[in-house]
Amino acid sequence: MSPHTSVLTLDEVSIEFGGITALDGVTFDVRAGQICGLIGPNGAGKTTLFNCITRIYQPSGGRITWKGDDLLKVRPHALASAGIARTFQNLALFGGMTVFENTMAGGSSVKGGKRQMRDRAWALIERLELVDVADHHAAGLPFGTLKRVELARALMSEPQLLLLDEPAGGLTHSEVKELGDLIVSLRDEFGFAALLVEHHMGLVLGISDHVVALDFGHKIFEGTPAEVKDNPAVVAAYLGRAA
Amino acid sequence: MTTIDTPEKTVAPRPSRTPKPRRRIVVEGSAKHRGIQALSALLVVLFLLWAASQPLFRVGQFTNVFIIAIAIVGLNLVTGYTGLLSIGHSAFFGLGAYTTGILITKYEFAPMSTIPVAVVLSFVVGLAVGLPSLRIKGLYLALVTLAVGVSFPEIVRRAEDLTGGATGLVIRSRFLAPPEWTGLVRAERGIWMFWLSAVTLMLVMLLARFLVRSRFGLAMMASRDHEIAAAANGVNVARTKILAFGISGAITGLAGSLFAQYIGALSPDGSFTLLKSIELVTGLVLGGIATQIGPVVGAFAVVFLPYYTASFTSGPLSGVVFGALLIAIVFVMPEGIVGRLTLLSRKVVTFLPADHPSRRKGERPPEEPT
Amino acid sequence: MELFLERLISGLTNGSIYALLALALVVVFRGTGTLNFAQGELALFTTFVAWWLTTQSIPVWIAIVAALVLGFVMGALIERTLIRPVQRRNDMAVLIVALGLFTGLNSLAGLLWGSETKIMPSPFPNGLDDYVSIGGARLYFDALGVWGALIVLMFLMTLLFKKTKIGLHMRAVADNPESATLAGVRTSRVLAIGWGLSGAIGALAGVLVTPLAPQQLGLTTMFSIFIAASAAALFGGLDSLVGAIVGGLVIGVLEAMLTGYISIIGGSLQQTSALIIIVAILFVRPNGLFGTQKLVRV
Structure with a gap:
């Protein structure tokens, strides 16, 4: 295009x-x-x-x-x-899942193997400087960090x-x-x-x-x-x- | 991690803390990790061997624990991971049990061959029960599951010709003899059920673990945590909920089928009432909602507590204890026993996935976030 | 014809009990947004206390008043100590606490007083001859008493909500808790009073229903009433008092008629039928028949 x-x-x-x-x-x-x-x-x-x-x-x-x-x-x-992917005004993250899992969940519409999905998730997490909190549950993280998690999740589907x-x-x-x-x-x-x-x-x-x-x-x-x-x-x- | 405790989002960044001592790192898939897993497996096997050598009455208790644990694994899928509280799972338990009972006594099925039928039937009914969850949420849905749970014994009592009604259904023990290939005789049926239940429990737990770590697991948890965001990310929430109910019902139905073979006598007001549903929920919450080992811990508590409290008084002390426990857990330990242990263990050890970025670059693994 | 009238009377009487308990459920829902799953067992517990007092030679009416007071106190205490702290989390936490109360209160009653059925004396004359004849059917005084209690309660509730300051505060909190607090309403006190009130109404339902044959007082007495009351409350969307009363009476009459005239239903499928009603209502209107639609802010 x-x-x-x-x-x-x-x-x-x-x-x-x-x-x-x-x-x-x-x-x-x-x-x-x-x-x-x-x-x-x-x-x-x-x-x-x-x-x-x-x-x-x-x-x-x-x-x-x-x-x-x-x-x-x-x-x-x-x-x-x-x-088409979106973020939410009031942050709609999956509170009971870790940052990594939230990111992976963003790929729910993507047909891809486990390996491929995990690689992409880690790449996005690195890109958005979330490596340190990757295995942290989304609930309880600072607001600014959560904004980046939402972006990582949204980008997972290659919108x-x-x-x-x-x-x-x-x-x-x-x-x-x-x-x-x-x-x-x-x-x-x-x-x-x-x-x-x-x-x-x-x-x-x-x-x-x-x-x-x-x-x-x-x-x-x-x-x-x-x-x-x-x-x-x-x-x-x-x-x-x-x- | 849990669904009972989702505190409000913090708006301001958290104050920084003094750095903590480095935790031990164990990389998933590494030799160390395999070693831990092998050791755990060995402990489990040793425990089973010890338990099987106990007096028959104890063996029966353990068998009951395994069966209840299977039922709770089922409940955990729909309530723990998908966030749909069901206080009617006794209906699936009963459906599995009566399917097995009727097939053996009326249609001369061999016990083992009734299991697939019970599972499939419970799956289908589970799908049906899942349908209301598309439109009905939260406490209203809990009411619907209550309806299902409470109607089951009523329907059983009504369908006398098939189920034996209020007087119950007895499966003569000669029909419950262990299969020939085991080399056990009829009198050793207790040991047979012990091992059958133990192995089934382990298989079911492996299945649950596989499901939770798959895409479907992500879909379940996403549907639980935020339906709208889940849909925006491509999750088919309706299909997820219905399937979750189906699989959950199937597993609890499987437990029911084993229960019928274990106990040999079924009655609608015996083990298939609201009390059983509450027992399952209590076990789930106590053991740890949305954890993989929680159901087993909960099952132990739920089977042994009444046994021990019965020796104190003649009244329903166990009911009081369960009630108090449920309330206490929500306040003190909403993540359950296993959840709390997991939280504590994270202070001491971190399990790092093999593909974690820090490993690729040879960096230091992450510190605790400030 | 007399059979029809007797069924109608029986239906209206049971229906009044359902309506009473449904009222209690609605009062709690309007204030706190939750269905008090343990409402029936709380009523059961307070009724046991009333029964016990009568065995200590205390007159029935005093025992009843004591039960109402106890119901109020327990309701308020439960709201303050068990429900409020957990409300901020999610729905499931509150439901589980209620489940714990449900089991705990029921078993506690059994533990303290045993599980055999007890005979509960009636506050109204209830001998075999204490009835009035209407069109050939017998209208017993105790049934009349139950109807009277419902009417008096409806009157008192209307008075409370429309004419008193506390009633106004309760309506404010039910409508919009934050605005109410800003307007100076003592929200926490109002919530506790709401639960207390509902505990008292539940106690009233309990002491009125147990003397009616064949109910009497056993550990399972209030459960089926709770189920029917939930269905009745849903009629009004859980936040309509009128809906709850209408729902209760309708369910009571329907039950009596169906049990009488269609033998397939019979006594043993009573609860299933009530519950089918619940599912049907919720399917058509997930927030109850007259309930307000909930808005979800994203």
Whole structure:
């Protein structure tokens, strides 16, 4: 796949909840190898859109295609084998399993022999500097460490698209910078595309190649990080509301 | 490690501790490791030989322990590893037992050949019981398993023609004679059941170990710990839960089949009531949820405790002790005896997998995390 | 016709007992979010104490009041010392503690007072002639007494929840514990009172049901009642008081009618039938018939 072809396409995606239109005709795409940031004030519909992509919600209108195929036909547990992995806002690790086991579990959709899987798991654990805690149970490890475990687990299935759900939540300023650098270097190494839903402006503007802004379920901006800051619609959306 | 004790996530990094003395490292698969395993196996064999030489009544007690241990290994799969509490496993135990009993007395099966039938039947019923777990969770599911467990004796009592109803089913001992190839006579049936149960227990434990360390094991534990994340990582949670119930029921049914051959007389209110389910759960929790040896330790406790407490009073003291134990364990040792021993042993020795990165590079093995 | 009426009366009486115990279950669930699996055995234990007091020549009514008080105290104590510390962990921990209580209380009763069936005196006149004739059927006074107890309790509960401050606090805690605490409600006290109340209601159910022939007081008395009460509570989704009462009465009447008219069910499949009802309800509505859907935050 040549770089910059579109891998995830959203076309006029809309969804309603009991009369309230949460998303209205949202259209944008994510390109191969690209980090796309999705921003917007609270209630803009970012999480709703995220949930449509992760197949928790079914849009009432529009299409979502993944590598040319209709994503809306795919059930949540088939996402991993389709090449889409995700992290969770509140960290959804397997508390009763060790870091190593958590990572291995990320390969549940992968057809591979034991040896192959273990090698890959160890490689990811080394890459994410988790060797020292590999046989530690996930429950009880520091928050920052757990973020990296989630990444290791997500990367186990060799995803072509990584969905990141507010990864900066709960981190200190310097930890966010580290996380940003880590995501970019992982992308450079593994070549996946990423969709990043995030409140932390520093992170989004710092690592995104492309930014999409939502407000009240509409797309109000699409462009580069440099263009976002000065865009009047975006500024108004954030300042005009108690974020 | 356990499902009774999942403390909240820490938000801030933990304070660093003073470095502890280095622990001994044992690499899995190394000569040292094999040596430890061989030694353990030898101890087990010696124990079995000693136990088999005890008076017949003791031999019977040990046999009972092995059978209960098999039942708890089954329960552990669905409750310990998949996180679905079942307080109705007595139904599988009873199903296995009555299948064997009926096949021997009414259809003249040889005892050993009833075992596969009991296992398959229990597997199928287990799959069926697993179905509600797709929609029903937590305490509601426990209620459903309670329903299953409590209905079993009622159904047995009702189906009198088949099961002998409330009066029970007796399997005459001549039908339970040891198979010819063993060279044992009918009177030595106790020794036969002892070894049959011991060997079956070891095979079942190997099977459980294999399952837990396989992909399916990861799927079970992932479904237990976080269903949504499990699905996001490609685990088919529904299929995992149903299969877990099926396999779990099959193993406990196997225990039931052995039980029928061991005890020779079945009655619906004897060993197949809610009390048996509670006994199994107590053994599991006491021994150690989601551990591999826990079921055996729990079985010993659960069989020998009532025996010893009975000598103190005439009342149901063992029930009080079990109740108190269950509560105490949750507070004091939610990981169970084996869980606690494992935690303690980790302070002294680390088992390193052969493919651990530090070994490849020839580095020092990891220190305890600060 | 009289047979029908007698079955109906019997059904309503048993149903009232189920409704009472179901109420106790719902009160606990609303406050703590758990089903008190040991509710039946707690009721059993307090009923044993009441029985024992009557054997010490204490009048029935006083023994009953003592049982209610004991039920309240034990309920509150259990919540404080055994349930609250473990709640923060997960569901299974609470269930196992409840299982431990279930076994422990039942065996303790057997240990202290033996396992033979005991005769429990009734607070109402219950001789063979103590009945009223309705349409040819006999409505015994003790049945009437049970109905009366349920009605009085319903009245008191409504009063409690709608008109008193503590009732308001309990509703607040049931709805949203964090907000309630922020609003100044003594959440811990409310939780303990909730369990205490439910312990007392359970005790009431126990002392009312045991004198009714053929119940009497044995170690297995309360278990089948607990099962039926759980089914009844589920009718209302475990958080509806009205649902619990309706559920209890419906199950009681259904049971009486089915046992009477369809011999295939008969007495011995009573529990299985009640439990089939439970499974059926949960299958259709995993959070109970009128229960609120739970939202899962990811």
